[in-house]
Amino acid sequence: MRTLIQNAEIVTASDQFRGDLLFQDDKILSVGSNLGDATRDQTIDANGKYLLPGGLDVHCHLEMPFMGSVSKDDFTSGGKCAIAGGTTTVVDFCIPSKGGTLAQALEIWDAKSKPKAMCDYSYHMCIVDWNEGIRKELDLAFERGITSFKIFTAYKGALMISDEEIFDLMLEVRQRGGLVTAHAVNGDVLNILAARFAAEGKLSPHYHPLCQPPVAEGEATGRVLELGKMADQPAYIVHMTCKEAVVELARARKRGWESYGEVCAQHLMLDADLYDLPDFEGAKYVMSPPLRKAHDREALWGALANGIIQVVGTDHCTFDFKGQKDMGKDDFRKIPNGLNGLQERMPVVWTYGVNQKRISLQRLVETCCTNPAKMFGLYPTKGSLLPGSDADLVLWDTKQGYTISAKTHQSACDTNVYEGTRVEVTAHTVFIRGQKVYEAGKFLVEPGFGQYQKRPAGRPMKVDYSSLGNQTVGV
Ligand code: DUC
Ligand code: ZN
Ligand code: ZN
Numbered sequence: 001m002r003t004l005i006q007n008a009e010i011v012t013a014s015d016q017f018r019g020d021l022l023f024q025d026d027k028i029l030s031v032g033s034n035l036g037d038a039t040r041d042q043t044i045d046a047n048g049k050y051l052l053p054g055g056l057d058v059h060c061h062l063e064m065p066f067m068g069s070v071s072k073d074d075f076t077s078g079g080k081c082a083i084a085g086g087t088t089t090v091v092d093f094c095i096p097s098k099g100g101t102l103a104q105a106l107e108i109w110d111a112k113s114k115p116k117a118m119c120d121y122s123y124h125m126c127i128v129d130w131n132e133g134i135r136k137e138l139d140l141a142f143e144r145g146i147t148s149f150k151i152f153t154a155y156k157g158a159l160m161i162s163d164e165e166i167f168d169l170m171l172e173v174r175q176r177g178g179l180v181t182a183h184a185v186n187g188d189v190l191n192i193l194a195a196r197f198a199a200e201g202k203l204s205p206h207y208h209p210l211c212q213p214p215v216a217e218g219e220a221t222g223r224v225l226e227l228g229k230m231a232d233q234p235a236y237i238v239h240m241t242c243k244e245a246v247v248e249l250a251r252a253r254k255r256g257w258e259s260y261g262e263v264c265a266q267h268l269m270l271d272a273d274l275y276d277l278p279d280f281e282g283a284k285y286v287m288s289p290p291l292r293k294a295h296d297r298e299a300l301w302g303a304l305a306n307g308i309i310q311v312v313g314t315d316h317c318t319f320d321f322k323g324q325k326d327m328g329k330d331d332f333r334k335i336p337n338g339l340n341g342l343q344e345r346m347p348v349v350w351t352y353g354v355n356q357k358r359i360s361l362q363r364l365v366e367t368c369c370t371n372p373a374k375m376f377g378l379y380p381t382k383g384s385l386l387p388g389s390d391a392d393l394v395l396w397d398t399k400q401g402y403t404i405s406a407k408t409h410q411s412a413c414d415t416n417v418y419e420g421t422r423v424e425v426t427a428h429t430v431f432i433r434g435q436k437v438y439e440a441g442k443f444l445v446e447p448g449f450g451q452y453q454k455r456p457a458g459r460p461m462k463v464d465y466s467s468l469g470n471q472t473v474g475v
Pocket of ligand 1: 061183286287288289315317338339
């Protein structure tokens with residue numbers, strides 16, 4: 001079956017032009033400015049719409065057991081959020097239980113994803129214990145096409161591992177060819193500060209960000225990047241939130257170390273003042289690392305524009321306000337950490353990044369679609385409009401905006417941290433592997449449609465920075 005999409009405003013990481021795209025079954029055949037003579041079975045007139053590659057969100061937690069609860073969105077509701085927000089592939093974090101094996105974790109994650117996935121998906125593997133068994137099991141992860149590993153320098157006693165263990169893991173991953181990613185905040189500092197606040201009876205959400213000050217994030221970011229340098233192993237810092245972390249990444253990149261970074265939409269958009277909302281409403285925004293200040297957001301936008309940061313993610317990990325977040329009503333340390341973003345990421349970055357002239361539309365495609373695929377071994381199958389790429393396509397309507405609300409979102413969660421925010425674009429029609437999965441607010445496939453994406457071993461692909469100017473921290 002051949003489909004021609006005609007007269008679209010086509011946008012890639014490097015180009016923008018009015019043109020046509022022809023795909024056959026699940027693959028793109030050609031992209032050009034005049035494919036009107038092409039043989040086809042159907043034609044879609046995309047006049048007035050923007051055609052972008054489907055987005056990749058390489059940072060989400062679907063149905064994740066965490067802090068005594070389980071995150072609300074699973075691979076079905078989370079997948080619906082993704083698709084309705086123009087994202088066609090998600091990379092979730094497979095998290096072994098303490099003392100468990102990678103094989104056990106994979107079995108659990110497959111049971112959650114396979115029957116429920118709406119969009120395509122893959123996993124990173126979290127390393128929460130480091131021992132001879134896990135070292136051997138890295139081979140299993142690579143056989144399964146899992147080539148990226150996440151470590152935590154925080155969540156002591158649960159997810160955190162030591163520098164010694166991180167370094168040893170990096171040496172092992174280097175031998176096989178993959179990426180080590182890090183949640184980088186100094187966990188020792190965090191625990192001491194949290195215990196001290198608690199001892200003084202300071203237990204409201206206001207104190208959550210004060211336990212993980214920017215300097216604690218900058219320190220851990222620099223440390224992980226230096227461990228990567230010493231191991232000759234590329235490192236990628238997830239959810240960077242502050243100027244201190246950006247400075248460390250910029251420094252590592254200036255020295256030529258293979259270092260990469262990700263920012264999540266909420267850290268570009270939302271401010272730490274939200275923790276002070278009355279009636280425990282601040283709990284809705286409790287995540288780690290926390291929201292920061294306006295000057296941090298400016299540093300993040302700048303780093304996204306000039307290439308210090310390569311990827312926009314979400315850390316989508318939702319918990320209901322009633323019944324989950326309120327587990328921490330009397331103690332912020334018990335509030336399950338996490339919030340939404342899968343549906344909002346691309347519309348928000350388009351509206352507040354592109355339309356407010358902070359980044360170009362090509363840069364949006366690069367950081368939300370192409371670079372995530374390049375970093376994690378999915379390019380050019382995903383994240384691009386090249387002949388031979390999967391026909392993961394999104395037709396965006398830039399004339400129809402909407403106001404974000406928990407009343408209308410696809411998430412199963414009772415809260416949306418962007419409640420009331422106006423966005424100026426809507427994902428109108430979405431194709432995954434050539435199959436129309438969504439049109440005008442309606443889903444056209446069932447849970448289980450999404451396919452697991454095996455990823456090849458190798459270091460991240462080189463990213464082209466030539467058009468972006470100096471990688472300096474602007475504030
Ligand atoms: N941070 C969160 O806020 N939630 C999930 C895991 C994480 O690192
Ligand atoms: Zn994290
Ligand atoms: Zn996360």
